[in-house]
Amino acid sequence: MQTVLYDGSWDGFLxxxxxxxxxxxxxxxxxxxxxxxxxxxxxxxxxxMEQVHSQRVWKxxxxxxxxxxxxxxxxxxxSEEAExxxxxxxxxxxxxxxxxxxxxDLGHASVLYVVQTARRVWREKHRMEAxxxxxxxxxxxxxxxIEPDHDVLPIISPHFEARYADQRWMIYDTRRKYGxxxxxxxxxxxxxxxxxxxxxxxxxxxxAPNEAAYQALWQQYFKSVNIAAxxxxxxxxxxxxxxxxxNLPEKQPSVSPAFTKKK
Amino acid sequence: MNERVLEKLSILADAAKYDVxxxxxxxxxxxxxxxxxxxxxxxxxxxxxxxxxxxxxxxILLTNHCVYDCAYCxxxxxxxxKRAAFTVQEVVDLTINFYRRNYIEGLxxxxxxxxxxxxxxxxxxxxxxxxxxxxxxxxYIHLKAIPGASDDLIRExxxxxxxxxxxxxxxxxxxxxxxxxDKSRKEMVQPMKVLQNGIKANRDERKVLQAAxxxxxxxxxxxxxxxxxxxxxWQILKLxxxxxxxxxxxxxxxxxxxxxxxxxxxxALGTPVPMVRENRLYQADWLLRFYDFDVDExxxxxDPFLDMQIDPKLNWALRHLDQFPVDxxxxxxxxxxxxxxxxVKTAEKIWKARRFGKLNWEHLKxxxxxxxxxxxxxxxxxxxxxxxxYTPQQIRNxxxxxxxxxxxxxxxxxxxxx
Ligand code: SF4
Numbered sequence: 001m002q003t004v005l006y007d008g009s010w011d012g013f014l015x016x017x018x019x020x021x022x023x024x025x026x027x028x029x030x031x032x033x034x035x036x037x038x039x040x041x042x043x044x045x046x047x048x049m050e051q052v053h054s055q056r057v058w059k060x061x062x063x064x065x066x067x068x069x070x071x072x073x074x075x076x077x078x079s080e081e082a083e084x085x086x087x088x089x090x091x092x093x094x095x096x097x098x099x100x101x102x103x104x105d106l107g108h109a110s111v112l113y114v115v116q117t118a119r120r121v122w123r124e125k126h127r128m129e130a131x132x133x134x135x136x137x138x139x140x141x142x143x144x145x146i147e148p149d150h151d152v153l154p155i156i157s158p159h160f161e162a163r164y165a166d167q168r169w170m171i172y173d174t175r176r177k178y179g180x181x182x183x184x185x186x187x188x189x190x191x192x193x194x195x196x197x198x199x200x201x202x203x204x205x206x207x208a209p210n211e212a213a214y215q216a217l218w219q220q221y222f223k224s225v226n227i228a229a230x231x232x233x234x235x236x237x238x239x240x241x242x243x244x245x246x247n248l249p250e251k252q253p254s255v256s257p258a259f260t261k262k263k
Numbered sequence: 264m265n266e267r268v269l270e271k272l273s274i275l276a277d278a279a280k281y282d283v284x285x286x287x288x289x290x291x292x293x294x295x296x297x298x299x300x301x302x303x304x305x306x307x308x309x310x311x312x313x314x315x316x317x318x319x320x321x322x323i324l325l326t327n328h329c330v331y332d333c334a335y336c337x338x339x340x341x342x343x344x345k346r347a348a349f350t351v352q353e354v355v356d357l358t359i360n361f362y363r364r365n366y367i368e369g370l371x372x373x374x375x376x377x378x379x380x381x382x383x384x385x386x387x388x389x390x391x392x393x394x395x396x397x398x399x400x401x402x403y404i405h406l407k408a409i410p411g412a413s414d415d416l417i418r419e420x421x422x423x424x425x426x427x428x429x430x431x432x433x434x435x436x437x438x439x440x441x442x443x444x445d446k447s448r449k450e451m452v453q454p455m456k457v458l459q460n461g462i463k464a465n466r467d468e469r470k471v472l473q474a475a476x477x478x479x480x481x482x483x484x485x486x487x488x489x490x491x492x493x494x495x496x497w498q499i500l501k502l503x504x505x506x507x508x509x510x511x512x513x514x515x516x517x518x519x520x521x522x523x524x525x526x527x528x529x530x531a532l533g534t535p536v537p538m539v540r541e542n543r544l545y546q547a548d549w550l551l552r553f554y555d556f557d558v559d560e561x562x563x564x565x566d567p568f569l570d571m572q573i574d575p576k577l578n579w580a581l582r583h584l585d586q587f588p589v590d591x592x593x594x595x596x597x598x599x600x601x602x603x604x605x606x607v608k609t610a611e612k613i614w615k616a617r618r619f620g621k622l623n624w625e626h627l628k629x630x631x632x633x634x635x636x637x638x639x640x641x642x643x644x645x646x647x648x649x650x651x652x653y654t655p656q657q658i659r660n661x662x663x664x665x666x667x668x669x670x671x672x673x674x675x676x677x678x679x680x681x
Contacts, residue, residue, distance in 0.1 A: 104619065105619040106612060106626065107616060107620055107622065130307045130309050131309070132365045142363060162294055163294065163299075163300055163301050165298065165299070166298055210360070214364060216269065217268070218364070220269055221321065222312070225312055226280075226313045227281075227312070230314035230315075230521070230536055232313075236313050236315045240311050248310070
């Protein structure tokens with residue numbers, strides 16, 4: 001078994017696929033460096049990072065597959081699941097071997113894996129589009145913190161760009177330690193360094209004057225729309241799994257805002 | 264923002280919550296003016312209530328003051344409750360600020376009747392207008408069309424809102440007479456017709472002129488309260504079918520009656536909410552809209568209530584065992600869709616995948632079918648399952664033994680009230 005290591009990026013993965021073909025590794029596994037256990041007996045090859053390589057693989061796939069299928073490959077990759085590289089490679093081999101007429105062959109384990117995993121990632125994208133909660137800061141920026149199961153920032157970005165075109169915003173993935181920032185015209189990837197007393201768990205000191213009031217209003221709203229006579233905790237938790245609660249103000253203890261006095 | 268607004272919000276969100284339609288789907292409003300928001304496609308549920316319902320819109324009443332006295336409504340004149348009213352600006356501010364924080368998809372604004380229908384409708388329209396023209400807001404707006412308001416106001420509402428709705432609430436004129444004597448069916452249908460015409464005209468106009476302004480692009484919907492009055496499921500589904508076909512409604516929502524008074528015309532306080540029945544009606548409604556079922560296939564005046572133990576599709580299949588088992592590898596898509604335990608999406612997957620080779624049970628299991636139901640209705644080898652000529656009753660019992668309802672933990676099976 002030949003082990004091909006890559007840097008964990010999508011481009012890197014495509015470069016690894018390129019090398020699998022280039023060096024005719026018939027029995028290969030592609031593994032990101034951060035997940036490689038350093039197995040002494042493995043024969044290791046480091047994928048050569050060349051943009052022309054990744055582009056050739058991608059163009060080749062685009063030529064024989066539909067847009068849905070190539071998109072599904074990318075989404076399945078974002079799952080970051082340990083078995084994803086294996087299935088992606090098997091899928092790509094099957095695609096090139098058959099000239100591409102295989103995307104609906106769900107009887108094939110890797111085709112099914114890609115389709116189902118892409119859908120799982122897509123569901124996570126939808127969840128994040130739902131569960132992002134912006135907090136307004138004193139300088140008029142809207143900040144949100146998320147911790148998604150999959151690496152979905154690249155695919156949620158267009159949604160927020162289209163929707164919040166007239167406000168500056170930032171969404172930060174606290175697990176993967178990077179964010180996306182929209183400055184009013186374009187979105188860019190960013191790292192952030194927090195100042196004293198402010199971190200991803202508490203940015204209250206940087207809040208705009210009305211922020212606490214709106215969080216309190218939202219909490220009140222969430223409480224008021226509940227119909228006690230219909231309580232169904234199972235359904236509630238199924239739709240809003242607990243692991244997301246920490247970034248949702250409506251699932252936090254009541255905020256007591258300092259309301260501005262009525263003039 | 265001040266404390267008084269917090270109190271108003273608690274009163275006016277509380278009073279609006281019995282309207283179950285919270286969907287924000289079906290519109291196609293893009294953010295083309297570089298403003299705030301968009302309303303395209305499915306709409307997002309930003310949260311779920313503790314009873315598991317989708318929270319997608321800021322759903323509030325402008326006021327719960329009302330000059331009418333509909334027995335089934337918490338805001339009715341004779342009810343002794345706290346009253347409140349938002350100002351136009353307060354609703355605008357709440358909507359914009361909730362939207363900017365990604366709490367909501369937009370606004371769902373309904374209202375009690377202040378003094379007369381026009382006075383109330385005019386305010387609803389003013390809020391929508393302000394959001395669209397002053398705040399550049401392109402998020403979702405659902406307005407209630409107030410029966411009795413002038414046709415002009417209804418049309419103006421259509422030019423700002425994505426969706427409008429008139430709630431029929433009770434399924435027949437007879438019950439309406441009994442519970443809401445100030446209201447008439449005719450008055451309720453009038454705004455529906457105005458909207459239907461406006462929507463049709465807009466559709467034609469936009470075919471010729473793509474840039475023509477939108478008119479209620481997400482159509483209109485209505486709500487029917489279930490279990491407050493004695494109507495059967497047959498009457499309700501016939502009504503829905505007519506609303507879809509004749510009024511071209513986008514959605515009919517069913518709301519299990521939550522007892523709110525000790526008026527003896529209504530189920531007593533403490534009567535359980537008929538949630539299973541509500542769920543069965545939604546299932547039947549889906550079969551009408553997405554599975555090409557005809558209403559008369561699902562229910563008849565001779566047997567006018569849906570089965571509470573099993574879903575309407577399974578019920579239909581058990582009454583038509585002669586059409587089963589189906590050969591998954593050969594049958595038409597429409598026939599596959601009718602197999603219990605197989606949904607529309609799965610049926611399509613099966614239909615596509617079988618071109619690459621014969622499908623077997625292992626494949627089907629991976630497609631997320633409800634195996635415990637489907638196995639009785641498909642023609643293939645299923646693990647160690649012995650295919651026999653079971654009677655409908657036997658199949659029913661087997662399936663009931665192996666399934667559990669999502670309403671089970673909090674709700675025991677319900678009694679039929681009437
Ligand atoms: S008119 Fe509307 S708000 Fe007023 S009592 Fe009747 S249903 Fe309630």
